[in-house]
Amino acid sequence: MELSPAEHQLLQAHHLALFEGCVIFDTQPPIDAQALARVEAHLAGPVPAGLLQLWQTCFGGRVGYDLEVVYDGHRHPFSFSELFYPDSDGYRDLWGWIEHELDQAEEAAREQGRPWSGKLDYLPFAGFEYLERLYVCVTPGPDHGTVIAWSRGLPPAWAGSLHQDSLARIADDVGGLFRLLAYEEDPFDPQAEYSSASELLEALDELEGAGEVGVALKARLEVLLRQRLLDWRPALTDGNLAHQPRLRQLAMLDAAEQGDIPRLQTLRDAGCDLTETLRGRGASLESCLQHGHLEAASWLLDQGVPVQADTLLVGAAQITPALAARLLGMGALSEPGAVLSAVAQDHMASAEVMARPLLEASPASASALREALLERAEQQRRDAKRIKAGKLFSNRSAVDYLAEAERIDTLRQRLFT
Structure with missing residues (x-):
């Protein structure tokens, strides 16, 4: 210029x-x-x-x-x-x-x-x-x-x-x-x-x-x-999208983040691979879960899209019990952090579904889950006190923190008694 x-x-x-x-x-x-x-x-x-x-x-x-x-x-x-x-x-x-x-x-x-x-x-x-x-x-x-x-x-x-x-x-x-x-x-x-x-x-x-x-x-x-704009739309219209990796990935990422099933199907028909890595090591399935598009995630599973070990963890904060069970059955792993993510959003049934494999895997994993639940509940109570004392500022109230601690205690008692 x-x-x-x-x-x-x-x-x-x-x-x-x-x-x-x-x-x-x-x-x-x-x-x-x-x-x-x-x-x-x-x-x-x-x-x-x-x-x-x-x-x-x-x-x-x-x-x-x-x-x-x-x-x-x-x-x-x-x-x-x-x-x-x-x-x-x-x-x-x-x-x-x-x-x-x-x-x-x-x-x-x-x-x-x-x-x-x-x-x-x-x-x-x-x-x-x-x-x-x-x-x-x-x-x-x-x-x-x-x-x-x-x-x-x-x-x-x-x-x-x-x-x-x-x-x-x-x-x-x-x-x-x-x-x-x-x-x-x-x-x-x-x-x-x-x-x-x-x-x-x-x-x-x-x-x-x-x-x-x-x-x-x-x-x-x-x-x-x-x-400098990476616009995938003309390439999709021209039929060349599948041969342009960066544009192809952005097109699939946008469709997955929107949970747009018809567009995901269009991209697949245009030669795009729904299992291609888009962000991190995740593909369309993980992106749908991360953005809470559970219907689109289920559609992808119906198309035979494989499940990765951390697929469940990506969507743990908003996943349904049925979908959590389906992912676990297809090879996804759970961990205490996934359980706590579900509890934080008051998805208690999903949290329990994700907790059960940890109880059954080994005494060590069950103990790790119990310790994580205890520690998070105590941390929530400490943070609630700090908010009341004006020593911690958050977009959540002290009542919210205490309510989450109570949910954690309820789940822990249900799992370990």
Whole structure:
């Protein structure tokens, strides 16, 4: 996209920048020679060309696009919103991350009993808070410049999510990373509940204050954003959807999240595989369950869609007793967290169906269930006291917490007496 001198000036004045067809907002000034030398003093090799080009465009800023990273078959929505820069506040501080990585590298070398150069092989340059980070390889050689994604695993209670810290190579260079950025849903859709582009669009709105030239530049930048929309609908109409993996997955994910049985059938007839992984390690069935579309989930089971070990856990908070029993009979596993999820939503019959296999499996699993029920009930009562004392704020009342504790006690007495 060619910009006039006036448009370049307007971008800078509004802390906006363009890189590989993406709009970056809340930008910092480009890197200078002194800062580059300070960074490279900590590295095993020079800053790769792709990252240097980014930093010469803006040395820090914010990003508002979607990025998916596949970790060993787990399809993970990666939160890439921050470009690190020196002396930033909070989690965006480049010096802070470099110091963190130096400490980690030194400790790893010491534990492995090997010498350490005191230099980084991988430089963190972007991510989201402490949960997601992007690194570029700075070691001279064939991997120099490649981009590595890292995500922190979430606790097991987050069914279907990434549960262990994970790494994956995602691009040959920083430019390739930015070319992966896209929109899974229309960022201009006023009905959308959430969009990764929300703050970016607010930043573009500020251009309107610059008069006609600002309005025109905003319109041009919005065209760039629309070009990143992954729209599966034309491919479905043209009959080519099944041959375009990313669009195919998004089409099936949208249908499953809506519980749209006719569309799921249309997609199957168009050559899409209803068992394909869409989010995490889950397919259409797990997505339907996660969003409470039990009729669609039952339809998928009728079509012969297989059940995974954690399928039940994904929908435990809203599943019916009959569907819970059906999933258990098809190979799904239960665990105390699934039982507690059902109790939290007052689905007591479903909770009992999911609890029975744990009682029958072994004394150890029965004991683990009993301890989990006791611990959660006590925690609910403690939280109720803290709410009453004004020490805990929640969208639930103290009465709600106490009611859940009572339901847990009722279930525990029923199961263990």
